[in-house]
Amino acid sequence: MPAPSPTSTQDLLDITQDGHVVHVRLNRPAKRNALSDPLILRIHECFTTLPEDCRAVVVSGEGAHFCAGLDLSELVERDIRAAVLHSRMWHAAFDAIQFGPVPVIAALHGAVVGGGLEMAAAAHIRVADRSTYYGLPEGQRGIFVGGGGSVRIPRLIGVARMTDLMMTGRVYDADEGLAVGLSQYVVDEGQALTRAFELAARVAQNAPMSNFAIMHALPRIAEQSSGEGQFTESLMAAVAEATPDAQSRLRAFLEGRAGKVVKAPPAGAA
Numbered sequence: 636m637p638a639p640s641p642t643s644t645q646d647l648l649d650i651t652q653d654g655h656v657v658h659v660r661l662n663r664p665a666k667r668n669a670l671s672d673p674l675i676l677r678i679h680e681c682f683t684t685l686p687e688d689c690r691a692v693v694v695s696g697e698g699a700h701f702c703a704g705l706d707l708s709e710l711v712e713r714d715i716r717a718a719v720l721h722s723r724m725w726h727a728a729f730d731a732i733q734f735g736p737v738p739v740i741a742a743l744h745g746a747v748v749g750g751g752l753e754m755a756a757a758a759h760i761r762v763a764d765r766s767t768y769y770g771l772p773e774g775q776r777g778i779f780v781g782g783g784g785s786v787r788i789p790r791l792i793g794v795a796r797m798t799d800l801m802m803t804g805r806v807y808d809a810d811e812g813l814a815v816g817l818s819q820y821v822v823d824e825g826q827a828l829t830r831a832f833e834l835a836a837r838v839a840q841n842a843p844m845s846n847f848a849i850m851h852a853l854p855r856i857a858e859q860s861s862g863e864g865q866f867t868e869s870l871m872a873a874v875a876e877a878t879p880d881a882q883s884r885l886r887a888f889l890e891g892r893a894g895k896v897v898k899a900p901p902a903g904a905a
């Protein structure tokens with residue numbers, strides 16, 4: 636496998652590309668990857684200028700933690716308008732993750748707290764290693780979520796669980812996070828990146844239009860009424876089916892040239 640080529644090595648965000656997969660690493664380990672304004676702006680820029688040949692992104696954090704959330708040292712007194720604009724800046728950055736051109740897989744370890752959890756929630760798949768823990772300490776800090784967390788996190792775990800996390804300062808470990816739906820995978824400590832890259836390689840082989848439909852149509856359909864949702868589904872299905880990619884993949888299966896759906900090997904099997 637060729638060595639990943641650096642496409643940008645700016646301090647706050649380390650971006651490398653290996654084939655069709657781009658690796659975006661939060662790179663403020665001394666501050667536990669706390670999300671400062673410049674870092675949020677870099678995240679927005681990065682996810683809105685992904686290379687043409689990128690088919691999937693893995694996002695991770697350098698150092699002992701994925702992300703300590705909002706950089707609390709920047710939380711100076713703001714007037715109300717500035718505070719709203721600040722939150723809207725976060726929304727734009729994390730919307731660029733969720734509603735960008737390609738799927739994003741988050742590899743989590745250590746603290747995934749506050750705005751760090753809001754960011755992880757914008758990814759499409761979350762892989763946590765066993766060192767991972769999740770918290771929303773906004774209640775203790777006297778603030779509220781502002782990076783889309785109140786929209787995305789209840790859709791993953793429900794309003795009651797998010798209320799508990801925020802009000803009581805409860806912290807979920809990796810297995811609890813898996814059980815409630817914060818992550819889709821838990822792996823041994825130090826293995827989250829490996830698993831995230833395996834998943835990204837698989838996701839990158841899908842038809843780009845299928846991935847786009849999954850990312851963009853599914854969450855919107857979930858917000859629609861049944862009737863509207865089914866209508867959106869029909870339109871999306873027709874668009875995806877009409878692509879040359881779909882046509883050639885369907886032909887490949889019918890001619891016996893494509894893989895079948897197979898049962899996963901039992902856990903622990905080689």
Ligand code: 1HE
Nearest residue numbers: 666667669703704705706707708746749750772780781782
């Ligand atoms: C920070 C931050 C930060 C660390 N902003 N500087 N987030 C929080 O409330 C989480 C606050 N952080 C922590 O609870 C802990 O730092 C951690 C559990 C994440 C990591 O602990 P540890 O022992 O590995 O590191 P540390 O010694 O606490 O921190 C190392 C340095 O990072 C230290 O700075 P230093 O100059 O003294 O070395 C810390 O001050 C600094 N640091 N976290 C600023 N968050 C859009 S709304 C979103 C709302 C939120 O995200 S609220 C949650 C904020």
